[in-house]
Amino acid sequence: MTDIKLNHLAIVVDDMEAALRFWRESLGLAQAGKIESVPAEAVDIAFLRLGDAHIELIQPTADDSGVAKYLAKRGAGMHHLCLDVPDLDAKLNELRAAGYVLINEQPRERDGRRYAFIHPESTGGVLLELYERV
Amino acid sequence: MTDIKLNHLAIVVDDMEAALRFWRESLGLAQAGKIESVPAEAVDIAFLRLGDAHIELIQPTADDSGVAKYLAKRGAGMHHLCLDVPDLDAKLNELRAAGYVLINEQPRERDGRRYAFIHPESTGGVLLELYERV
Numbered sequence: 378m379t380d381i382k383l384n385h386l387a388i389v390v391d392d393m394e395a396a397l398r399f400w401r402e403s404l405g406l407a408q409a410g411k412i413e414s415v416p417a418e419a420v421d422i423a424f425l426r427l428g429d430a431h432i433e434l435i436q437p438t439a440d441d442s443g444v445a446k447y448l449a450k451r452g453a454g455m456h457h458l459c460l461d462v463p464d465l466d467a468k469l470n471e472l473r474a475a476g477y478v479l480i481n482e483q484p485r486e487r488d489g490r491r492y493a494f495i496h497p498e499s500t501g502g503v504l505l506e507l508y509e510r511v
Numbered sequence: 512m513t514d515i516k517l518n519h520l521a522i523v524v525d526d527m528e529a530a531l532r533f534w535r536e537s538l539g540l541a542q543a544g545k546i547e548s549v550p551a552e553a554v555d556i557a558f559l560r561l562g563d564a565h566i567e568l569i570q571p572t573a574d575d576s577g578v579a580k581y582l583a584k585r586g587a588g589m590h591h592l593c594l595d596v597p598d599l600d601a602k603l604n605e606l607r608a609a610g611y612v613l614i615n616e617q618p619r620e621r622d623g624r625r626y627a628f629i630h631p632e633s634t635g636g637v638l639l640e641l642y643e644r645v
Binding site for chain 1: 515516517520522523524525526529530532533534536537538539540561562563564568585586587588589592594602605606609611631633634635636637
């Protein structure tokens with residue numbers, strides 16, 4: 378019935394090194410690549426393998442970024458869920474037709490993927506990202 | 512390096528029917544089984560298939576339950592992450608030795624699984640459940 382799969386679960390952390398000590402050193406998840414800086418979003422990110430999917434650790438690097446404000450307001454923890462879908466445009470059209478709130482009315486593109494965010498008010502409180510490989 | 516896998520991602524919702532309309536009807540995840548009442552924890556739960564894992568929707572059925580208090584304080588959204596580990600006792604011993612805070616010092620058992628929760632202060636804000644099939 379469904380080809381929808383977990384792509385990644387993003388966790389906002391206030392201390393990347395401490396988070397890696399837990400998830401990588403003690404829990405035992407393998408890190409995929411190194412810590413990467415994303416200046417455009419004022420975050421550092423690190424990926425940990427979880428089967429075919431990943432856990433993404435996100436640490437804000439500037440106090441006025443969106444993620445920093447989230448961290449200040451909500452505290453560290455799970456931030457968004459990203460699922461792979463086979464046909465992103467069709468899925469967004471279906472969701473829009475059903476009255477759900479899309480944060481990105483049109484998919485964006487980055488690193489060989491098209492993606493769009495769905496507003497938490499539509500999902501039952503989960504910031505949901507949908508991915509499609511291009 | 513790791514045999515750790517996603518078992519389920521639990522989401523607390525304030526309206527199970529609305530949540531199922533989104534995740535099942537519109538997004539297209541298949542529901543596994545029916546909505547189930549768990550009187551001991553004063554919740555209704557429903558599972559949606561996500562590859563080999565599940566999304567678990569949890570709705571409190573009494574105002575004074577732990578999950579109801581979470582919902583009142585934090586709002587609907589992602590509640591906990593559950594991972595399958597190959598050797599739960601060994602993993603808990605490692606985590607304890609590294610100084611992390613276990614909510615369940617000894618694993619509990621239910622429905623053919625042994626499980627224990629790790630405190631969010633150890634993980635970077637994520638309530639983490641570890642499962643082992645018995």
